[in-house]
Amino acid sequence: MSINLDQTIKFSPMHRLQWEEAQQKDVILYPEGMVELNQSSAEILKCCDGTRNLAQIVNDLEQKFATTGLTNDITAFLEVALKNGWIQQN
Amino acid sequence: MAGSNKTKITPPRWLLAELTYACPLQCPYCANPIDYAKYQSELSTEDWKRVLTQARKMGAVQLGFSGGEPLTRKDLPELVKHARDLGYYSNLITSGYGLTEEKIVQLKEAGLDHIQVSIQASTQELNDHLAGTESFQHKKEVAHLVKKRGYPMVLCVVIHRENIHQMPQILEMAEELGADYLELANTQYYGWAHANRDLLLPTKEQFEQAEQIAQAFKEKVAGKMKIYYVVPDFYEDRPKACMNGWGTTFLTIAPDGVALPCHSARELPGLDCPNVKDYSIEQIWYESKTFNFFRGFDWMKEPCSSCDEKEKDFGGCRCQAYLLSGDMYAADPVCSKSPNHPIIQDAIDSAKASALADNEKPLIFRNSKNSRLLS
Numbered sequence: 150m151s152i153n154l155d156q157t158i159k160f161s162p163m164h165r166l167q168w169e170e171a172q173q174k175d176v177i178l179y180p181e182g183m184v185e186l187n188q189s190s191a192e193i194l195k196c197c198d199g200t201r202n203l204a205q206i207v208n209d210l211e212q213k214f215a216t217t218g219l220t221n222d223i224t225a226f227l228e229v230a231l232k233n234g235w236i237q238q239n
Numbered sequence: 240m241a242g243s244n245k246t247k248i249t250p251p252r253w254l255l256a257e258l259t260y261a262c263p264l265q266c267p268y269c270a271n272p273i274d275y276a277k278y279q280s281e282l283s284t285e286d287w288k289r290v291l292t293q294a295r296k297m298g299a300v301q302l303g304f305s306g307g308e309p310l311t312r313k314d315l316p317e318l319v320k321h322a323r324d325l326g327y328y329s330n331l332i333t334s335g336y337g338l339t340e341e342k343i344v345q346l347k348e349a350g351l352d353h354i355q356v357s358i359q360a361s362t363q364e365l366n367d368h369l370a371g372t373e374s375f376q377h378k379k380e381v382a383h384l385v386k387k388r389g390y391p392m393v394l395c396v397v398i399h400r401e402n403i404h405q406m407p408q409i410l411e412m413a414e415e416l417g418a419d420y421l422e423l424a425n426t427q428y429y430g431w432a433h434a435n436r437d438l439l440l441p442t443k444e445q446f447e448q449a450e451q452i453a454q455a456f457k458e459k460v461a462g463k464m465k466i467y468y469v470v471p472d473f474y475e476d477r478p479k480a481c482m483n484g485w486g487t488t489f490l491t492i493a494p495d496g497v498a499l500p501c502h503s504a505r506e507l508p509g510l511d512c513p514n515v516k517d518y519s520i521e522q523i524w525y526e527s528k529t530f531n532f533f534r535g536f537d538w539m540k541e542p543c544s545s546c547d548e549k550e551k552d553f554g555g556c557r558c559q560a561y562l563l564s565g566d567m568y569a570a571d572p573v574c575s576k577s578p579n580h581p582i583i584q585d586a587i588d589s590a591k592a593s594a595l596a597d598n599e600k601p602l603i604f605r606n607s608k609n610s611r612l613l614s
């Protein structure tokens with residue numbers, strides 16, 4: 150499964166992304182499970198709001214963190230996210 | 240006893256709220272205690288709200304509303320809403336009995352995240368027999384409605400000797416109903432399942448065949464349906480890491496307010512399980528005798544205490560050790576290193592003999608009459 154470059158990406162309505170105060174972490178919640186996210190993964194998922202495609206997400210995050218060269222890392226993570234059903238396209 | 244040094248204790252993450260022992264069904268493998276009929280009192284709405292608030296503050300985030308049948312509680316939507324406001328991810332664990340489309344919508348609006356519907360078998364005849372109530376068509380209808388109303392649909396089927404031969408049809412049914420998650424829960428032998436073990440425990444061959452079918456299906460539906468396969472530990476040679484370790488992750492509150500490290504723990508002797516009417520969740524979790532009883536490793540006996548696998552399985556399940564060997568400090572008899580391990584083979588042999596007997600005794604159904612008779 151790989152990311153379609155033209156389509157926008159949105160977080161799955163079957164999962165919930167939420168900040169956990171007690172753990173000081175963002176987590177993904179779904180039936181019978183919870184995944185703890187590190188800060189960069191959480192930042193990427195928060196961009197998956199259904200209005201941006203991969204290139205736009207990369208661009209926005211590179212701007213936000215004043216850096217370049219994030220394409221590979223972000224693509225790799227989003228592929229994992231797609232495989233796990235955390236995000237959807239179109 | 241392990242020390243109650245506050246800094247070492249991790250906070251609860253999963254809260255199981257057993258709202259009631261009342262249930263219109265009579266499953267002979269029900270995990271409720273055999274003597275449930277004697278616990279008549281139920282927590283009030285205010286008590287439950289306080290419990291949810293306190294546990295959430297400590298870090299609990301996954302919440303299961305179960306029972307009995309949680310739908311029998313009139314205040315369920317109110318509790319669901321309270322849970323949502325607090326930020327829980329909440330799950331209704333239901334037989335589906337009494338669930339209507341209107342209620343499914345109402346609970347969604349209150350903030351329920353998902354619904355887990357249990358079905359007993361893939362045919363009406365066997366489902367209704369096992370449930371002790373005509374319910375098959377309605378359950379299938381409920382599964383459709385859950386899906387239609389946009390919840391992730393979790394289908395749960397408890398597997399045992401009466402239905403294990405239906406594994407291919409059960410999987411087909413899950414696919415047809417569009418389950419997003421399928422829980423294939425091989426029966427764990429506590430509560431009513433323990434009492435009915437001779438009639439429920441499958442043979443090793445049956446179990447292995449069913450597992451193969453389930454594994455092949457898992458690959459086939461990868462990416463579409465997620466399968467949770469709960470192994471029957473009687474055919475393993477190491478026990479399960481019960482509850483991820485005592486008092487580390489899971490908190491169960493029984494209908495009458497008794498706080499338990501696992502849902503069977505009230506059957507263990509001398510634990511003096513505390514009640515949420517008397518103490519806060521924080522006091523219960525960190526300071527109570529019950530929750531500190533089997534924390535860490537100091538309570539262990541040989542062969543567990545010097546075993547290099549103890550951090551992996553914590554010596555297995557305390558309730559199973561007690562139920563099978565009479566000693567709650569012993570290694571779980573499932574472990575091949577346990578001197579009590581032959582008990583497992585005896586149980587398997589006894590179940591097999593029962594299956595081959597001319598007139599097998601009938602299943603004991605879970606209802607108040609049988610509960611009073613047996614306790």
Ligand code: SF4
Pocket residue numbers: 262263264265266268269270271306307308333334605
């Ligand atoms: S296992 Fe069956 S009898 Fe027990 S609470 Fe669930 S539906 Fe009711």
Ligand code: SF4
Pocket residue numbers: 477478542543544546547548549550552553554555570571574575576577
């Ligand atoms: S001896 Fe005890 S700790 Fe070691 S594997 Fe067996 S149950 Fe686990």
